[in-house]
Amino acid sequence: MGNYNFEEAMRRLEEIVDRLESGELSLEESLALFEEGMKLTQHCSSQLEQARLQVRQLVIGSGGIMGEEPFEAGDSGEENNVTL
Numbered sequence: 001m002g003n004y005n006f007e008e009a010m011r012r013l014e015e016i017v018d019r020l021e022s023g024e025l026s027l028e029e030s031l032a033l034f035e036e037g038m039k040l041t042q043h044c045s046s047q048l049e050q051a052r053l054q055v056r057q058l059v060i061g062s063g064g065i066m067g068e069e070p071f072e073a074g075d076s077g078e079e080n081n082v083t084l
Contacts, residue, residue, distance in 0.1 A: 006047045009040045
């Protein structure tokens with residue numbers, strides 16, 4: 001899954017859904033595509049979670065002052081407020 005960016009993974013998921021919905025595949029082909037689709041779904045979910053964490057870095061600090069801090073992968077997501 002490492003070779004797909006988010007948009008490419010979503011396009012591939014759409015292709016997989018279209019093929020599965022066509023009903024023209026064998027059981028083995030359907031299972032293989034389903035497995036690929038599940039991996040792509042996990043890949044996309046992971047990327048969305050990273051994006052969510054980046055957005056969360058923009059926080060409103062005490063006293064209602066908006067601040068932001070740099071995102072670091074693996075950050076626990078705890079709110080640490082930095083005043084601008």
